[in-house]
Amino acid sequence: MYSQIGTNVYAFDAVRQAIKRIVDELVKLNPTHIRSIKGADAIPINSSVQRVLDNPNPLMTTADFLEKVSYLLLLNCNVFILPVYKTWTDGGEERREYEALYPIKPTQVDFIEDLSGRLFCKFWFADGENTTIPYENVIHIKTQYSINDYMGGNELGQPDNLALMKTVQLNEELLKGVSKAMNASYAVNGVIRYNSYLDDGKLEKAIAEFEQKVANSQSGILPIDLKAEFTPFEKRAQIVDEDTLKFVDEKILRNYGVSLPILRGDYTKEQLEAFYSQVLEPLVIKFSQAFTQKMFTARERSFGNKIEFYTEDLVFLTMSQRIEMIKDLSPTGALFENEKRRALGLKPLPELEGKRYMSLNWIDANNAAQYQVGNVDVVDEIKEDM
Secondary structure (H helix, E strand, O other): OEEOOOOHHHHOHHHHHHHHHHHHHHOOOEEEEEEOOOOOOOEEOOOHHHHHHHOOEOOEOHHHHHHHHHHHHHHHOEEEEEEEEEEEEEOOEEEEEEEEEEEEOOOEEEEEEOOOOOEEEEEEOOOOOEEEEEHHHOEEEEOOEOOOOOOOEOOOOOOOOHHHHHHHHHHHHHHHHHHHHHHHHHHOOEEEEEOOOOOHHHHHHHHHHHHHHHHHOOOOOOOOOOOEEEEEOOOOOOOOOHHHHHHHHHHHHHOOOOOHHHHHOOOOHHHHHHHHHHHHHHHHHHHHHHHHHHHOOHHHHHOOEEEEEEOOOOOOOOHHHHHHHHHHHHHHOOOOHHHHHHHOOOOOOHHHOOOOOOOOOOOOHHHHHHHHOOOHHHHHHHHHHO
16 A cells, blocks of 8 residues: 655645656657567567557647646556557457547555455545555556565555755755845844933833934935934855855755756756666666567567657757768668758758658678679679669
C-alpha cells in the first residue's frame, strides 16, 4: 500500500525551475511505433498504437500527455498510465485496437496478488473512488527504483526528499535573512537629539513636529532649530554573499542534474550533451521500455515491435552542426531532400516529397580490392547494383 504525496517539495522555486527544465525537453520527444527484426533497420508502423501516440486522448495532445507524465514521474518517482483498447482473438492470438492513453493521479496504490500469482493494482483517488486493474494492463514508469519491490523512491514508494528538503529549507532561511536585512536597513534612518530635557508630552510633540517636517520636505533638506541635532545612520545592511546563495542553488539543482547554464539557457554544446546523457537519456529509455512492454503482447514483441521516443528534429545541433551533418549524410542517401530543408529552417517542397539522393562513389567494402584491380565480374556486379 503506497501513497502518492511527493508534491510538497515542488512548492520551492529552485526545485520548480529544475523540474520544468527537464520537462521542457521531454515534451519534445516523438513517440513512434517501429518494427525491427534481428538488427535490421527500424521501420515506422502505421497502427492503432501510433495513432494513439499521436492523439493520446480527447483532453491532451502528445505534448500535453508527455508533460503530464513527466511531471508526475519527477514529483512522485512513479507514474501510472491506463491504456484503453478493444481486444479480440485472431487465430488463437490476442489482438488489440488502441483508443486512448490516460495518465492517472492516484492518492494511494494497493498491490494485490491472487492465488495464481497474478498481480493487480488497486487505485484510490482523491474523490474516494477506486478501481482494480491487472498490473500487466498498466504502464508503470519508475525512477529511483531501489529498495521497494513495486515502486520507485524509498521503501514506502515515496520520493526520498529528506536531504533535499534540508537544503531547500536552508535556501529559504537565507532568502528570508536577506529580506529582513534589507527591510531593517530602511526601518531606522537616524536619531534626533534634543539639547534639553523634555517631558513625555513635549517629547511626543517634538517627534510629531519632526515627522511633519520630513513629510513636508520636497528638497530633502530639513529645517531643524538649535535645540535639536539629527545624526543619520550609515546604511550597512549585512546580507548573505552571492557565492553562498549560488552554492545552495547549485546544490538543489544538482539533485536533478540541472546545471546553472542549462537553467539559464546559455549552455555550450558539451554542457547540453552532458545534460542529455545524464538526465534525459535514462528517462527516454525508461519511457521506451515501459510502453513497449505493456502495449504489445509477448508475440508482438518477438516480431520486433517496440515504441521508441525519438528526440525531435535535431534539438541538440546548432546551425553550423546541422550543415555539417547534412554534408556528411547526404552522400549515403540517409536523408530525404525535405529533411535537409527542415533542418535548415526551410519549408518542405511538394516536388521533393519522397526524393532521396546518394553518391555513386561507394561500393561494398568486401569488393573494394577486386574493384581496384579491375576485376570485370565484380565491376559488372557493382554496376548492376547501382
